[in-house]
Amino acid sequence: MLHYFNSLSNNYKGIFLAFIGVMILTPDTLFMRLSELERWQMVGWRGVLMGITLFIIWLCFMKKNPRNELASLLSIPGILVMFAMAFNSINFTLGVAETSIMVVLTALATMPLFAAVLSVFLLNEKQPLLGWVILFIAIIGVGIVVSDGNNASNIPEGSVILGGFYGLMTALGLAFTFTLARKYEWLAVIPATCVASVISGIIAFYVSPEFGIDFSAPISVIMMGVIISPISFALLLIAPKYTQASMVSLIMLLEMILGPIWVWVGLGEAPTPVMIVGSFIVLASILMYIRVSRSLQ
Numbered sequence: 465m466l467h468y469f470n471s472l473s474n475n476y477k478g479i480f481l482a483f484i485g486v487m488i489l490t491p492d493t494l495f496m497r498l499s500e501l502e503r504w505q506m507v508g509w510r511g512v513l514m515g516i517t518l519f520i521i522w523l524c525f526m527k528k529n530p531r532n533e534l535a536s537l538l539s540i541p542g543i544l545v546m547f548a549m550a551f552n553s554i555n556f557t558l559g560v561a562e563t564s565i566m567v568v569l570t571a572l573a574t575m576p577l578f579a580a581v582l583s584v585f586l587l588n589e590k591q592p593l594l595g596w597v598i599l600f601i602a603i604i605g606v607g608i609v610v611s612d613g614n615n616a617s618n619i620p621e622g623s624v625i626l627g628g629f630y631g632l633m634t635a636l637g638l639a640f641t642f643t644l645a646r647k648y649e650w651l652a653v654i655p656a657t658c659v660a661s662v663i664s665g666i667i668a669f670y671v672s673p674e675f676g677i678d679f680s681a682p683i684s685v686i687m688m689g690v691i692i693s694p695i696s697f698a699l700l701l702i703a704p705k706y707t708q709a710s711m712v713s714l715i716m717l718l719e720m721i722l723g724p725i726w727v728w729v730g731l732g733e734a735p736t737p738v739m740i741v742g743s744f745i746v747l748a749s750i751l752m753y754i755r756v757s758r759s760l761q
Contacts, residue, residue, distance in 0.1 A: 478707025485699030511665025513689025563627025571631025608742030
């Protein structure tokens with residue numbers, strides 16, 4: 465496998481890493497459901513286990529100048545990224561616990577569009593009028609999915625609007641993180657994510673209404689916190705070093721398609737036809753945006 469990887473061109477290396485990362489990521493929400501943990505317990509386990517595992521991966525395979533990379537976390541951009549990633553970890557998990565997986569993942573898929581908006585303010589990049597129109601259409605698509613979310617089968621008895629909001633906030637937080645990483649190339653995003661994940665986990669355990677720490681579903685907890693989240697995240701962060709970020713964003717759309725399918729097959733959580741149409745509108749909007757942005761480069 466390593467020999468095959470080394471024989472690829474840089475572009476195909478990036479595509480390969482992103483594809484493997486996304487395929488590992490797609491069953492994440494299924495294992496979150498299977499854990500049956502109270503929402504704050506789930507935030508806690510995901511945060512602590514992902515942070516520790518990702519730090520070990522970084523320390524063993526990805527570090528270049530550990531002292532400088534860790535020092536970058538004490539800068540203002542480093543603190544902002546740690547805050548954003550802790551914010552993401554909490555919002556995504558709360559969204560999954562709140563409502564349909566398709567609602568959350570469809571909202572999360574708008575991340576490239578939020579990144580485009582933030583690049584205008586943080587990177588002084590210009591966005592064409594068509595880009596703003598596409599963003600508006602994508603938000604309409606998310607609204608369609610949310611509007612019929614309560615009719616999906618076998619979903620948590622929470623607020624579909626709140627779940628969609630959590631998904632959008634996760635997308636915004638990720639877009640903010642990746643935009644800062646583009647602006648400050650010296651910023652060590654992976655160590656920042658490790659610290660943020662652990663902090664969010666500790667906070668979640670503290671505010672959890674359940675006394676003590678629940679480890680009643682060890683296989684599901686270990687799968688989502690030790691294997692799926694840290695490994696997929698590491699691969700997806702490496703991929704843009706070899707290929708265009710727009711290509712990575714395109715491949716990441718597979719999670720929006722395959723994530724709900726895993727939960728559908730595993731637990732019978734089925735979206736409605738209206739939700740599928742809304743999700744398709746979001747998917748088509750992002751594909752259109754990526755094509756437009758690449759044509760302007």
